[in-house]
Amino acid sequence: MRTLFKNIKELIQVREAGLDFVSGEAMNDLPTIKDAYLLVEDGLIKDFGSMTECPNVEADKVVDATGKMILPTWCDSHTHLVYAGNRESEFVDKIKGLSYHEIAAKGGGILNSAKKLQETSEDDLYEQTKVRLDEIIALGTGAVEIKSGYGLTEASELKMLRVIKRLKENYKLPIKATFLGAHAVPTEYKDDKAGYLNMLVEKLMPKIAEEGLAEFVDIFCEEGYFSVADTEFIMEAGKKHGLISKIHVNQFTSIGGVQAGVKHEALSVDHLEEMKDEDIEALKGSKTMPVALPGCSFFLSIPYTPGRKMIDAGLPLALATDYNPGSSPSGNMNFAVSAACIKMKLTPEEAINAATINGAYAMGLQGTVGSITVGKEANLILTKPINSYNFIPYSFGANQIESVYIKGHSIV
Numbered sequence: 576m577r578t579l580f581k582n583i584k585e586l587i588q589v590r591e592a593g594l595d596f597v598s599g600e601a602m603n604d605l606p607t608i609k610d611a612y613l614l615v616e617d618g619l620i621k622d623f624g625s626m627t628e629c630p631n632v633e634a635d636k637v638v639d640a641t642g643k644m645i646l647p648t649w650c651d652s653h654t655h656l657v658y659a660g661n662r663e664s665e666f667v668d669k670i671k672g673l674s675y676h677e678i679a680a681k682g683g684g685i686l687n688s689a690k691k692l693q694e695t696s697e698d699d700l701y702e703q704t705k706v707r708l709d710e711i712i713a714l715g716t717g718a719v720e721i722k723s724g725y726g727l728t729e730a731s732e733l734k735m736l737r738v739i740k741r742l743k744e745n746y747k748l749p750i751k752a753t754f755l756g757a758h759a760v761p762t763e764y765k766d767d768k769a770g771y772l773n774m775l776v777e778k779l780m781p782k783i784a785e786e787g788l789a790e791f792v793d794i795f796c797e798e799g800y801f802s803v804a805d806t807e808f809i810m811e812a813g814k815k816h817g818l819i820s821k822i823h824v825n826q827f828t829s830i831g832g833v834q835a836g837v838k839h840e841a842l843s844v845d846h847l848e849e850m851k852d853e854d855i856e857a858l859k860g861s862k863t864m865p866v867a868l869p870g871c872s873f874f875l876s877i878p879y880t881p882g883r884k885m886i887d888a889g890l891p892l893a894l895a896t897d898y899n900p901g902s903s904p905s906g907n908m909n910f911a912v913s914a915a916c917i918k919m920k921l922t923p924e925e926a927i928n929a930a931t932i933n934g935a936y937a938m939g940l941q942g943t944v945g946s947i948t949v950g951k952e953a954n955l956i957l958t959k960p961i962n963s964y965n966f967i968p969y970s971f972g973a974n975q976i977e978s979v980y981i982k983g984h985s986i987v
């Protein structure tokens with residue numbers, strides 16, 4: 576199957592193969608081709624260039640993209656897409672003045688979601704998650720990471736990971752699974768956090784590895800949740816089971832988790848709303864991708880990750896949605912890109928790099944998606960007619976997407 580896109584007003588994020596991610600000043604460079612063509616064959620990007628060099632090939636489908644732009648689909652490297660029900664009532668509590676911690680203390684928060692999820696069947700959970708996955712694909716997401724962490728029992732964590740496995744089998748976009756058993760200490764273990772962590776490591780990790788249920792392991796490193804020592808314990812155990820680390824860290828406090836992540840070669844450190852200078856220093860020259868979650872900052876009214884300062888210090892940055900029922904009930908990457916520009920002072924070029932190539936790296940997918948590169952999957956956003964790509968973040972809350980292609984097939 577061959578599709579030829581012709582007369583593309585601007586083909587965005589064109590790269591040679593082999594680039595893992597961009598950092599510092601290079602984040603402000605977004606290579607494009609104006610008046611371009613793009614040839615897709617059997618789901619992969621086969622060729623692209625200027626319309627003046629458009630080859631005369633037989634195509635099964637020709638798309639005239641006059642006035643429209645094409646860019647790689649968004650790479651959302653941090654979501655909690657599998658959850659049961661929602662937490663609308665906490666939303667109202669929050670409006671009335673209760674903090675994230677106060678809501679958690681009165682039985683809300685992660686434990687509330689865990690209770691709902693434990694009572695939900697795997698089939699029901701799968702159906703609820705499918706709705707959200709379809710929704711984010713329509714919003715331009717073409718690769719996604721999904722975490723467990725609302726199960727908090729052996730059976731329910733496995734249930735979540737099996738839902739992710741079914742999604743991987745039934746969808747064409749790349750999906751990566753993360754084991755986040757250490758998301759909160761469940762009530763049954765409230766006086767025995769070490770016992771809970773041992774259960775995760777001794778009982779669950781071997782099963783997860785055996786069934787191939789996750790690629791990554793994650794932990795909520797935060798005061799009142801898990802310490803830096805707990806984080807190192809989980810990362811070390813994960814490594815023994817072939818799970819690469821990611822960390823929820825520096826959301827409310829900076830306690831040394833970033834340094835631990837770098838030391839253990841975590842693939843990413845995520846949240847980073849509270850960053851000390853030494854946290855920025857620790858990330859310099861490392862292979863660990865810092866990931867900002869502006870939807871969470873917006874929804875909880877907490878500080879935004881100091882993305883401007885981090886990029887100016889030479890770091891890379893990725894953007895993700897953190898789609899979850901408690902702190903970011905939105906999986907809209909277009910909003911994440913807008914908020915990064917408006918609130919974190921990223922340029923549109925930096926924000927688009929953060930949401931594509933750098934997001935792909937934060938999932939280990941830099942060879943598969945995240946740029947217009949020959950051989951990568953043809954996961955593409957075709958915009959509505961727009962004047963410049965700046966209009967995407969500028970027109971926040973609106974949708975500039977006309978079609979989304981996953982492996983060359985039009986989904987929307």
Ligand SMILES: N=CN[C@@H](CCC(=O)O)C(=O)O
Nearest residue numbers: 684685795823897899901902
């Ligand atoms: N911070 C920890 N975990 C989630 C929120 C979990 C929840 O409130 O349900 C996050 O990434 O924001």
Ligand SMILES: [Zn+2]
Nearest residue numbers: 653655823897
């Ligand atoms: Zn999260």
